[in-house]
């Protein structure tokens with residue numbers, strides 16, 4: 001028998017609690033973003049029923065298909081965009097999402113500022129940093145971060161913090177530590193880092209938002 005959503009959530013919560021205790025941090029200092037990408041509403045409802053309220057999706061269109069209806073039943077849901085965002089989808093993203101984790105380039109700063117104007121909404125954004133220098137993952141090169149943050153500030157984008165996805169298959173701790181240092185250097189509170197395989201490490205290194213999919217929903221595409 002595979003585990004139920006409630007059991008998975010309890011197991012993840014227990015690991016969060018343990019990491020917070022070791023790091024002498026409060027549970028409330030860490031937001032658990034349940035990444036529900038690829039999973040249909042039927043898989044999401046059990047987690048909502050278990051009390052989870054913060055969810056993450058990586059595609060605007062997919063989220064538009066699932067969340068408006070779920071939100072009618074669970075109006076206090078907070079929806080986070082954790083995937084790369086095309087400038088031409090900025091307005092749709094701003095309409096649907098409460099937080100964006102993937103601001104990574106000047107053209108997107110412009111598109112988001114325009115979308116804020118048009119919709120009258122202002123959504124907190126994390127600036128995604130290309131922490132392992134892997135272009136295909138998206139993210140702003142570390143050397144361009146000061147300029148991008150200045151442009152975001154100039155355009156009136158509320159920058160919540162920094163986000164990263166470290167390279168796959170190697171020890172992530174040095175990358176989490178680097179992201180935390182960059183956030184410190186720029187006086188930013190938020191650190192969106194840590195996924196199913198490494199969120200306890202991320203919490204110990206100062207994550208404020210962990211993005212957890214597989215540990216809560218099981219493998220994608222199964």
Ligand SMILES: *Cc1c(COP(=O)(O)O)cnc(C)c1O
Pocket residue numbers: 035037058082083165195196197211212213214215
């Ligand atoms: C899919 C995804 C996650 C969740 O990954 P898991 O390993 O399933 O926990 C986190 N962050 C981003 C940006 C993702 O695309």
